[in-house]
Amino acid sequence: MSDVLSADWVLPIEGPPIRDGAVAIEDGRIAAVGMRNDLGAGTHYEDAVLIPAFVNAHSHIEYAVYAGFGDGLGDFAEWITLHIERKARIGWDEYVDIARLGAAECLASGIGTIGDCSYSGAAAVACSDLGLRANVYLEVFGADPAPALESFAARRERVQDSLSERVRPGISPHAPYSVSLELYRAAAELGLPVATHISESRAEVNYLTTGEGPWGNYADLLVKPPGTTGTRLLAEHGLLGPNVVAAHCVMVDAEEIALLASSRTAVAHCPRSNSALGCGVAPLTELRNADVRVGVGTDSPASAPSFDFFEELRNVLFAARARARRPDVLSAADALELGTLGGARALGRGEEAGSLVPGKRADLAIVSLEGSAYLPVEDPAAAVVFGGSPERVLATYVDGEPRYERGGMDWHELTAAAHSARRAMLAVSTSADEAPVTAPRA
Ligand SMILES: [Zn+2]
Structure with a gap:
């Protein structure tokens, strides 16, 4: 039984970009990469690009x-x-x-x-x-x-x-x-x-x-x-x-x-x-x-x-x-x-x-371009690099498992x-009897 993820664009890195592409995942590995029509129904991400993590x-x-x-x-x-x-x-x-x-x-x-x-x-x-x-x-x-x-x-x-x-x-x-x-x-x-x-x-x-x-x-x-x-x-x-x-x-x-x-x-x-x-x-x-x-x-x-x-x-x-x-x-x-x-x-x-190739581990990320200046997409790699941000990451998969989903962490x-650890690190240097260590030097 395989999972299929699809998006407006799939960028395999090894191989050309695929419009309306999809990736099939089986047992944590990539089973197939191709057209959405060929790989069957699964989870589709609209206005998004699917890339290797x-x-x-x-x-x-x-x-x-x-x-x-x-x-x-x-x-x-x-x-x-x-x-x-x-x-x-x-x-x-x-x-x-x-x-x-x-x-x-x-x-x-x-x-x-x-x-x-x-x-x-x-x-x-x-x-x-x-x-x-x-x-x-x-x-x-x-x-x-x-x-x-x-x-x-x-x-x-x-x-x-x-x-x-x-x-x-x-x-x-x-x-x-x-x-x-x-x-x-x-x-x-x-x-x-x-x-x-x-x-x-x-x-x-x-x-x-x-x-x-x-x-x-x-x-x-x-x-x-x-x-x-x-x-x-x-x-x-x-x-x-x-x-x-x-x-x-x-x-x-x-x-x-x-x-x-x-x-x-x-x-x-x-x-x-x-x-x-x-x-x-x-x-x-x-x-x-x-x-x-x-x-x-x-x-x-x-x-x-x-x-x-x-x-x-x-x-x-x-x-x-x-x-x-x-x-x-x-x-x-x-x-x-x-x-x-x-x-x-x-x-x-x-x-x-590092790339979407059958047999590799299914490590991938889905980047939404919804509402961005890069829609409709002309060059999907440029859209990801110039238009992408952590806020636009919908999900990150490692070994075929969603390790991160927007809103889910x-x-x-x-x-x-983590901030309480930072507080502990800053504590002494901000005490009254000591000048702040980070003060800009003349
Ligand atoms: Zn270093």
Whole structure:
């Protein structure tokens, strides 16, 4: 017995758009994709486009309530100190509450899979509870591999019951300035999927190559500068590869792009986060031309303001077109492919998600265009990318199950729990005997 979902348009991504299209679902998988007339009656969505669920290639859902934390701070040490102080004020239950809100916001934005870097591991619990597909990369930091791997093992053990075929564990050595080469090596030896942050900012590159620049004064917070960029360092030591996803890659030159391509390393492109933190614009067109696997990530509200994947895709387009000074460098259909199949391939999930193809898991989203400027539809991909928003997502399916339906989520409970965690984090910094930490600096 199969379920059939149909809409005015179906965008399989692998294959041309289908007007009056439909998708048949059986046992959590896509059984058929075709014309509504051929696949039979089911649930029809009028004035809507059915797409593969988005793949968010880089997120931190347990930072869902960090909106505005440290915004505009130009000083890295001040920014990181603020985050460390605030994190210390909450415990495991609060992490889970925040991650559950983040997972719900992803589903509400049409996202079916995330590649999440998780400090506590709470993301695994939240994704398992809410039915989101995920690679949960547990973060490790520091110079000495032994304590970092011990902490990794303890966190993995804590979330063991939440791990499954759908929610898989990975490891995230945070970045080449916060993690030693030895720890990168030890992490790689576990044989798990790896996520890391590289070449995000000019300050990072300056510090790693010379030990100087604005971060030079905070060397005690960081690992010893290796005298080369993060991309070159990891490439030289064989630490890039097909199971590595590198977030950001804003500051990469032609040689580094070639290293990412030849090692088959995936890149998670996060244009809103990079813009908001004043890091710059990643060379998306050059990365694509070099055949680097690229996915799109929202990062988290600690930098970008939300998990709104439509906003992220618009920024992918705007950034690429602005950088190239031409509009034909990236189409809406290209952006949509990066945000679905591109992300799935980047996370090693390309065989199961990212496009509507028989045999893949039935992960899909239905986007309403009712009352929008894009009706009647001329280009369904442009309508979704430019006209879409979380408010227009009618449903998000993962494994053939509706994990989100508009109006069906208990937002009150989710936000109340997460906001009480945010209150705990803000508490001390707003007390009367201390100046607000977030005050803009002169
Ligand atoms: Zn990140």
